[in-house]
Structures are given as structure tokens and as C-alpha cells.
Amino acid sequence: MGFGExxxxxxxxxxxxxxxxxxxxxxxxxxxxxxxxxxxxxxxxSPLGSAVATALTSSILTIPSFALIGVLIPVLGxxxxxxxxxxxxxxxxxxxxxxIVGLDxxxxxxxxxxxxxxxxxxxxxxxxxxxLAWPSxxxxxRVSTQMLMGIAAIAAYAKGPGLGVHIFSGLSQIxxxxxxxxxxxxxxxxxxxxxxxxxxxxxxxxxxxxxxxxGTDS
Numbered sequence: 137m138g139f140g141e142x143x144x145x146x147x148x149x150x151x152x153x154x155x156x157x158x159x160x161x162x163x164x165x166x167x168x169x170x171x172x173x174x175x176x177x178x179x180x181x182s183p184l185g186s187a188v189a190t191a192l193t194s195s196i197l198t199i200p201s202f203a204l205i206g207v208l209i210p211v212l213g214x215x216x217x218x219x220x221x222x223x224x225x226x227x228x229x230x231x232x233x234x235x236i237v238g239l240d241x242x243x244x245x246x247x248x249x250x251x252x253x254x255x256x257x258x259x260x261x262x263x264x265x266x267x268l269a270w271p272s273x274x275x276x277x278r279v280s281t282q283m284l285m286g287i288a289a290i291a292a293y294a295k296g297p298g299l300g301v302h303i304f305s306g307l308s309q310i311x312x313x314x315x316x317x318x319x320x321x322x323x324x325x326x327x328x329x330x331x332x333x334x335x336x337x338x339x340x341x342x343x344x345x346x347x348x349x350x351g352t353d354s
Contacts, residue, residue: 139317139320139321142314142317142318142321143317143321146321150299150302150321150325153297153298153299153301153302153322153325154298154299154325154329156297156298157285157288157289157297157298157299157300157325157326157329158329158333159297160216160219160220160223160288160291160296160297160298161223161281161284161285161288161333162281162333163220164220164223164224164227164284164288165227165277165280165281165284167220167224168223168224168227168228168231168280169227169231169273169277171224171228172193172227172228172231172232172235172276173231173235173266173273175189175193175228175232175235176189176231176232176234176235176236176238176239176273177235177239177261179236180235180236180239180240186236186240189232189236190229190232190233190236193228193229193232193233194229196225196226196228196229197226197229201222201226201287201290202290202293204222204225204226205218205219205222205290205291205293205294205296206293208221208222208294209294214294214295214296215294215295215296215297216296216297218291218294218296219288219291219294219296219297219298222287222291223284223287223288223291226280226283226284226287227280227281227283227284228280229280230275230276230277230279230280230283231273231276231277231280232276233276234272234273234275234276234279235269235272235273235276237272238268238269238270238271238272238273239265239266239269241272242264242265242268242269246264246268247260247264247265250263250264270344270345271341271345274337274340274341274344274345277337278334278337281330281333281334281337282330282333282334285326285329285330285333286326286330288300288326289303289322289326292304299321299322299323299325299326299329300322301322302318302319302321302322302325303318303319303322303323305318306318306319306320306322307319
């Protein structure tokens with residue numbers, strides 16, 4: 137069976153698994169963004185706190201995904217919970233780091249001017265600092281999303297959702313007629329979905345980042 141015929145015969149399954157793959161990644165990035173931005177806000181004024189937060193989130197990426205998911209299975213069981221937990225942990229570093237960088241590079245004169253017209257700390261943070269840091273935060277989310285698209289394939293090891301099930305199924309049947317088709321369908325599907333999500337991030341940036349901050353005339 138050719139690859140095209142294989143895809144046509146399994147299209148409904150591929151579409152469902154593709155949707156679940158994207159859903160798991162998007163949910164994980166949203167959760168990681170909430171947590172990562174909160175951490176960044178908490179530590180960015182402290183060089184030591186920033187260094188510790190970056191080091192801790194960096195250390196998570198040194199843990200092989202198989203090992204991390206394997207550790208989570210006895211605690212959280214199989215399926216969605218260990219998958220989302222692992223993905224959130226892996227997504228933290230780019231978001232935390234970019235939040236710290238984005239907030240730390242804001243001109244202190246801008247903050248002083250906002251405080252000078254009577255804005256309190258919370259309003260300065262929400263209406264000035266986070267808006268100016270948003271391009272950096274969004275870039276961190278974009279990096280995390282692309283990274284998680286690949287890592288999410290490993291979730292099939294824990295019976296998690298996504299296109300990884302096709303890759304694992306194909307690898308376990310190497311030598312059979314459709315093993316390569318199975319692996320290729322899952323892999324190519326992940327690449328295509330990653331490119332689509334990356335394009336969506338570009339659009340989000342165009343609609344949420346002002347022209348002045350983008351520094352362009354478009």
C-alpha cells in the first residue's frame with residue numbers, strides 16, 4: 137500500500153489524533169504561560185531569583201522525556217494527566233526566561249513616568265510592563281509550542297493522546313507492510329501541525345503587538 141492510499145484509509149483516525157495532539161500542546165502552553173509569567177513577575181527584579189528560576193526550569197529540560205513520563209505514571213496513572221504535566225514542565229523554560237528578559241529590559245523611565253501620574257504597582261505591571269514585555273513572552277510561548285509538538289509524540293508511551301500513537305505503533309511493527317507508512321503519517325502530521333501553529337503565532341503577534349512595539353510600518 138502506498139503512503140497516499142494509507143493516509144486516505146486512515147484519515148479519520150489521523151485527524152482525530154492530530155486534533156488531540158494540538159489540543160494537548162495548546163492546553164499545556166496556556167498553563168505553562170500562566171505559571172511561567174507568574175514566576176517571571178515574581179523574580180525578575182532579583183538577579184539571584186532570576187538565576188535560580190532559570191536554572192531550575194533549565195534543569196527540567198535535561199530530563200529525558202521517557203524518564204519524566206515514566207516517573208509520573210505511578211503518581212498520575214496513564215493518559216492525559218501525565219502527558220499534560222510533563223508538557224507543562226518542559227514548556228516553562230522559554231516562557232520564564234523570556235518573561236524575565238522582557239520585563240527586565242523595559243526602560244525604568246517609562247515605569248517612573250507611569251508612577252508619576254499616580255499609577256500603583258499593579259496598574260503599572262498590568263497596563264505598562266506586561267504590555268511592553270508581551271512580544272518577548274509570546275516568543276517564549278512560540279518556542280515552547282514548537283518544542284512540545286515533538287515531545288508530545290512521546291506521550292503515547294503513557295497512553296497519552298496524539299499522533300505519537302502512530303509513530304509507536306509503526307516502530308513496534310517494523311518489517312510489516314504499513315510500518316513505515318504509520319511512522320511517516322504520524323511524523324509528517326506533527327510537522328504540518330507545528331507549521332500551522334507557528335503561523336497562528338505570527339498572526340497573534342500581528343494583532344496583539346502594536347506597530348510601535350514591533351518597530352515596523354506594516
